[in-house]
Amino acid sequence: MRAVLSLGSNLGDRLAHLRSVVDGLGPAVVAVSSVYETEPWGVEDQPDFLNAVCIVDDPARDEWAWLRAGQSLERDAHRVRELRWGPRTLDVDIVTVDDVRSDDPELLLPHPGTPERASVLIPWLEIDPNAILPGHGPVRDLLATRPESDRKSVRLLQPFPR
């Protein structure tokens, strides 16, 4: 199935952590956005994040397989889970998997934070200008409803290193 993944890091070698996802998922990766430097939301007193979005496709993987793949890459980055919304070496969120809807707390789909997060919407639009968030509509329209301060907190840093 086709999944949209949101990648984030604000500890250690942030670029290397983002790269580890794209390298780890290998041929399943269809598209990767540029890298953005973003001001933290949630807990604001923490280092800035690097964020990117990637699209992956693998007919052999369903939504649970994508969740496990993301969690395994987080473990490889030695992520220590402490504070909700706190600093992390690597965060892999499953934003969507095809049109799947899920209210299982272990795998909420689409990821419920998405409509409010310019740090996901902006990189996603870069690689898919016509993206639709199931149940919410065009990603472009969601971004247009965000305050300008949110949009400005997401700054294009560099092309994704490959």
Ligand SMILES: Nc1ncnc2c1ncn2[C@@H]1O[C@H](COP(=O)(O)OP(=O)(O)OP(=O)(O)O)[C@@H](O)[C@H]1O
């Ligand atoms: N769509 C999803 N993608 C990734 N993890 C999810 C998803 N839906 C639910 N989860 C669950 O969320 C937990 C991970 O939470 P985590 O600590 O990464 O949250 P967070 O990144 O701090 O906050 P947020 O989920 O709001 O981005 C895992 O136990 C996972 O099962």
Ligand SMILES: Nc1nc2c(c(=O)[nH]1)N=C(CO)CN2
């Ligand atoms: N800008 C930004 N802020 C965050 C992020 C993130 O990826 N980007 N992830 C968080 C943990 O879920 C908390 N805050």
